[in-house]
Amino acid sequence: MPTHRGWVAVGAGLALWVSARLLGSRDLHMLAVGIVVVPLIATLFVRWSKARLDVRRHLSSARVFPGTRVVVSVTVANRGRSTLPFLLLEDALPPLLGRPARMVVSGIPTRNSETVSYSVVCRQRGRFSVGPLTIYVTDPFGLARANVRVVEGSEVVVYPEVEEIQAGGLATQGSGAGDAAVRHLYRSA
Incomplete structure (x- = not known):
């Protein structure tokens, strides 16, 4: 096309x-x-140009806390008989992780591979899908492009922040009415 x-x-x-x-x-x-x-x-x-590709995605960590940077590495291996022309890799990301990552890989010789990486910062807790990865083959002048392969997504789980509770302070005694009247907290020695 x-x-x-x-x-x-x-x-x-x-x-x-x-x-x-x-x-x-x-x-x-x-x-x-x-x-x-x-x-x-x-x-x-x-x-x-019959591109036979083997594509793998690796996440530096699949389970992280907010503010953590996750490095996503994509390895593209040429399993075909000829050198691949320019490849455009586009990895879809949810809006909370940023804009889709786009990378260009130029000319992978036969039986060789190339790895490209990008990073995302997880700012909110939740379960996010990195991908799917779409690969486009283009000619050297950028006049035509064809969709070659789509790789399914990988999952990143961002846990909520954990706050440490300080184990100090005075023991409290409820002075309320009803159910609150029976709740008494004492510091055990």
Whole structure:
């Protein structure tokens, strides 16, 4: 599928072709056809590059407390027969953890892998899903992009803050009425 840049190139090529027709210039005709054909070739290149990937996500810690930084590492291994072109990795995050993480991996040779990392700071307690990870293959000029693989999410649990209770102070004695009258707290020795 052509990217925004690819569609702009096709539109510019068509506009140049119309201008070449009006001016009667053969050289501009050839240039216009070339500009229109390049995004189409890029789209075919991206679709035919059979990417066989092995993708793993690793969290530095799956259970944390508020304010803790979690490092997310994504390893992409090329299991195909040819070098992979540019890859765009986009890991979805819930709004409380931040904006989706985007990383670019360029040219992974056959039987090699590359690891990229990013970090998120967990500010609120709760259960959050990091991911899913979507991988897009792009051509070197950014004219076409294809969705290759989606990796399921990983879970991060943020525990509530724990406050220590000081074991000191005076013993209290209730002076209320009703149920509160029978509650007496004494410091045991």
